Amino acid sequence: MKKFLALIVVLSLTGLLGFRVYTAYKNKGTKKAPSEGSRGGGGRGPGGGGGGLPLMRMPLVDTALASEGSLEDRVQLVGSLRPIAEVVVMSKIAGRVESVFVDVGDPVKAGQLLTQVEDREIQQQIKQAEAVLAVSRASIQQREAELAGLNRQVARYRDLFEEKLISRQDLDDLITRQQSAEAQLQLSKAQARQSEASLNQDKFNLENTRSYAPMTGFVGKRFVHPGALVTANTAILNIVDLRTLRMVINVVERDIVRVNRGVTAQVAVDAFPGRHQQGKLLRVASVMDPASRTGEVEIHVPNLQLDLRAEIFARVTLDLGSQRKGILVPREAVVYRGDQSGVFVLNGNIAKFRPVQAGVTHESQVEIVEGLKTGEKVISMGASLLKDGDQVRLRGEGPPGAKPGSNETGPGTRRRQTQS
Numbered sequence: 001m002k003k004f005l006a007l008i009v010v011l012s013l014t015g016l017l018g019f020r021v022y023t024a025y026k027n028k029g030t031k032k033a034p035s036e037g038s039r040g041g042g043g044r045g046p047g048g049g050g051g052g053l054p055l056m057r058m059p060l061v062d063t064a065l066a067s068e069g070s071l072e073d074r075v076q077l078v079g080s081l082r083p084i085a086e087v088v089v090m091s092k093i094a095g096r097v098e099s100v101f102v103d104v105g106d107p108v109k110a111g112q113l114l115t116q117v118e119d120r121e122i123q124q125q126i127k128q129a130e131a132v133l134a135v136s137r138a139s140i141q142q143r144e145a146e147l148a149g150l151n152r153q154v155a156r157y158r159d160l161f162e163e164k165l166i167s168r169q170d171l172d173d174l175i176t177r178q179q180s181a182e183a184q185l186q187l188s189k190a191q192a193r194q195s196e197a198s199l200n201q202d203k204f205n206l207e208n209t210r211s212y213a214p215m216t217g218f219v220g221k222r223f224v225h226p227g228a229l230v231t232a233n234t235a236i237l238n239i240v241d242l243r244t245l246r247m248v249i250n251v252v253e254r255d256i257v258r259v260n261r262g263v264t265a266q267v268a269v270d271a272f273p274g275r276h277q278q279g280k281l282l283r284v285a286s287v288m289d290p291a292s293r294t295g296e297v298e299i300h301v302p303n304l305q306l307d308l309r310a311e312i313f314a315r316v317t318l319d320l321g322s323q324r325k326g327i328l329v330p331r332e333a334v335v336y337r338g339d340q341s342g343v344f345v346l347n348g349n350i351a352k353f354r355p356v357q358a359g360v361t362h363e364s365q366v367e368i369v370e371g372l373k374t375g376e377k378v379i380s381m382g383a384s385l386l387k388d389g390d391q392v393r394l395r396g397e398g399p400p401g402a403k404p405g406s407n408e409t410g411p412g413t414r415r416r417q418t419q420s
Helices: 002-039 120-162 168-208 411-419
Strands: 063-065 067-080 082-090 095-100 113-117 210-212 217-222 235-252 264-269 276-284 294-302 313-330 335-337 340-347 350-355 357-362 365-370 377-379
Touching: 067 235, 067 357, 082 217, 095 235, 113 235, 120 168, 235 313, 264 294
Parallel strands: none
Antiparallel strands: 063 377, 067 313, 082 235, 095 113, 113 210, 217 235, 235 294, 264 276, 264 313, 276 294, 313 365, 335 340, 340 350, 340 377, 357 365
């Protein structure tokens, strides 16, 4: 009996606990629904819970009209400044570098001594060659003296032979000796010339142990230091001439046909903001690259102050001296999706991306060559943050559907007015 009563008590407590849990859960769900509805604007109006984009999350943008304007006919290019001349000084002979007399950035003049390779072995070879040459010259003197004596003796023998005082054999033997002496003299002279050539080669090798500046300029790079073992044609120094810099730029077909030699170029470098260098276009390629459809142009820029450096990045504007009409939009209206340039146009309150072909940049505006007509409205400020199909609202306008002149700008304002 007691067990039965205990079972009844346990079942009663379990039922009561389940009822309270169910009641609490139901009350919690009932309270949550109105809160969610109030945050969504009760499902009414734009930005409410009816599936539209919340008003406060719609991007705020400005618009501008594509207008026709005058453009100065210019071509803008970018590239790097390079030395007008550049030479790599190489060793002419194998050996160990003894001295390097200049370093990176040092000015050099044409003919200035730059490096020295050890020359003690060559100096010794020169002394030996000079000694061999001296022996050859002494041998020549000896042969000449012997030949002179034989010449006099042959002359006497001829007289004696005519007087029949000596035989023909004696005269022929003396003439043979004379011819042999002449041959010995010629051999000694040939040996002397050989020794002289060897001496000259050693002197030439001695001169090759020194490297001289081939032109006036600056040391751009240094490849070796004293003690380094070099061979013939080992690079030692790089010399650059910076008195004039040049730019070689690949220009597309549309622009290269508009430029000619002698056109003035305005060169700006990022390292010197606000400063422009005067340059001149000196060469225009007559053959285009069939792969890239571009051609090379070469622009020379004077660098009298020598403050510009090689390989510095520069922007070039070529003024073609004429004006033309074009469609202009604000610079911030042009955006890029990968390599494709485009603008956002409005379709109601929807921003639609439209590909365009951009031309030259004129101050704060960009020329649109293709893809846009005069008078079309494009998004300017805020375009870079948009995606195709985004809903937007214009700066200074209320929410869609608001009455003109009303101060209602969103659910938050409505809530504050109700509270007041």
